[in-house]
């Protein structure tokens with residue numbers, strides 16, 4: 671089975687949207703809708719093999735997000751109705767950009783706080799544990815477990831019977 675880049679390795683059909691940095695939970699073995707061929711999509715992760723992504727539980731990175739939000743919000747409010755040196759004095763520079771900054775800052779702050787609360791309360795861990803259980807259920811199918819193993823995934827012995 672071949673690894674997909676931004677197109678299906680079987681029929682060469684380009685994916686509508688592909689960014690290798692995307693992270694999805696699910697089987698990395700995908701089926702092409704056009705040709706029905708199977709390929710490996712590295713954006714999909716089998717949690718029972720690879721574990722939970724640590725970044726999702728990193729309080730530091732969400733604190734950073736909140737700090738960034740405070741900075742952007744501050745810039746937005748500060749620039750409102752103000753003509754910054756070097757910028758042409760238009761409605762865009764005077765109002766639209768500052769409003770966009772303010773809203774972006776608020777979104778970052780609120781989003782960051784919600785994620786922190788989800789981590790601390792354990793609700794995030796419960797959500798991810800559900801996804802891990804779905805992954806375990808998939809791997810309990812020996813055909814599937816062997817397919818993944820042959821594709822180079824370090825499938826734990828317990829699934830390879």
Ligand SMILES: [Zn+2]
Nearest residue numbers: 678681702705
């Ligand atoms: Zn295809």
